[in-house]
Structure formats: structure tokens, C-alpha cells
Amino acid sequence: MADTTTRMKPRPLSPHLQVWRMTLTMAMSIAHRITGAALYFGMLLVAWWLLAAAAGPNAYAIFESFIGSIIGKLILFGFTWALIHHALGGVRHFIWDMGRGFEPSEREMLALATLIGSIGLTVVLWVIGFMVIGGGSQ
Amino acid sequence: MSAQRSYKTAARRVRGLGAAHTGTGDFIVLRVTGIALLFLSCAFVVIATSLIGRNHAATVQILGSPLVAVLMLLFIGVTIYHMWIGMQEIIIDYVHEEGSKFLLLLGNAFFCVAIGVACAFAILKLSFGV
16 A cells, blocks of 8 residues: 555646537547436436335326326436437447447447437337327226 | 556556556446346336336236346346446546545445335335235
């Protein structure tokens, strides 16, 4: 263990976000972290859902009325997109972990694929969701 | 391990610490849980979507059925581990003051365990009944 009482010369720090021009890959990197943090708090919603189901019909009705409201639907839509975007962003990280996809064109392609893929899959999932409501029991 | 073969930087060898004190283990945990969550999140999305529009009784029956309950427990457990380490990474990246870092890491631990226990209890109650 080093002697921590010794005055240490400050270690050099690399420049942070503010000195760089925003690029797509950079935006996707930030989005990965933000969606991760959003999903972290989104788990409150999952916990509420499961506890309400376990608590009984009255508690479940309160949850359903919230999730069926405009605010609830917006949060659920955001949760869906964040989950898919974070998952696809994770796949992008796995590709990098295997030492591939580092060329400039590949990085741009992966960033674009993450964005288009997450938006596309979110819309597809919500269309399926509304079709299930339409075709399922009321 | 000889100094030449070590991946530690010179500063870390001298102080016995890296920039964040630890890290490789957390990196591996995020990758392993991430791979598992690719599959478990798909299961979660299929389960949640299949419950849209169903009443409480049907929801309870489906969530409490063995396969669904096991998949949900796995999803919850792995998610909690992943989000715990992930949020810890965010905190140690941005919060450098020891006191507030400690409080945030403590809050992170409490939040993750509380959410995990709440979800797991709910699933088990749905499975085993009243």
C-alpha cells in the first residue's frame, strides 16, 4: 500500500466532452449511458407492476390506470426504446470487445444501425402491442 | 508476476491502486450479465407483451406459471447485478469527492437490493399463492 500522506503530483487528465465537436458515435456513446441510467430508474416501474399484480386486483387496477394514461404510455414508450437501444448498444460493445468494427466507416455504420434499429424495433413492438390489444380479450 | 508481464501502469504499481482502484472484474461482470440480458430481456419483452389487455386474474396466472416465473426471476436477478455495477461505473466516473461518492455508492446498493427483493418477492408470491 502506498503512503497516501505523501503529496502527489496531479495526474494528467484527458480532455472531456466539452472540447470535442459532437459526432454520431459520440452521441451514441452518451445515449448508451443515459439509456442505462433511465432503465435503472425504470426498474421502479417493473417493481410496481409485479408488486401490484401480487397485491391484488385493486392495486393492479391502480397500476393499469397509470400505465394506460398518456404519461404512463409515454414512459412505457421511452422504456421500450431505452431497453432496445441499450441492448443494441451492448451488442456494438461486444463487437468492439472482439476487436472488430473499429474502422471509421464501420464505427459510423454501427452507430447508425444502433439508432435506426432501436427506433425501428420500438415502433414494431408497439404496433404488435396494439394489435395484441385489438385481438385479445378486453 | 514479473513487472514486465503485469498490465498495471507504473503509477498503479507504486501506489498499489489504479485510477478507479479496481475495474477489470466490473468490466467482465457487465459483459457476462450483458450477454445473459440479451436473451432474458427478449423473454421479458415477450412475457410483458403477451400480458397486454389481460385482466388481473389472467396476469397472475401467467406470471405465476413455472417457466414464466423462472425466466422473470432470472431477468430480475441478472438485471439487478448489471444495473448495480453499471450505475457504480457512472458514479465513480463523475463523482470524485470521497464523501458524496460513498453516499451515492451506498444509495446505489440499497436501491438495487430493494428493487431486486421487491420484484423477487412479488414473483414468488404470484407463483406460490397467498
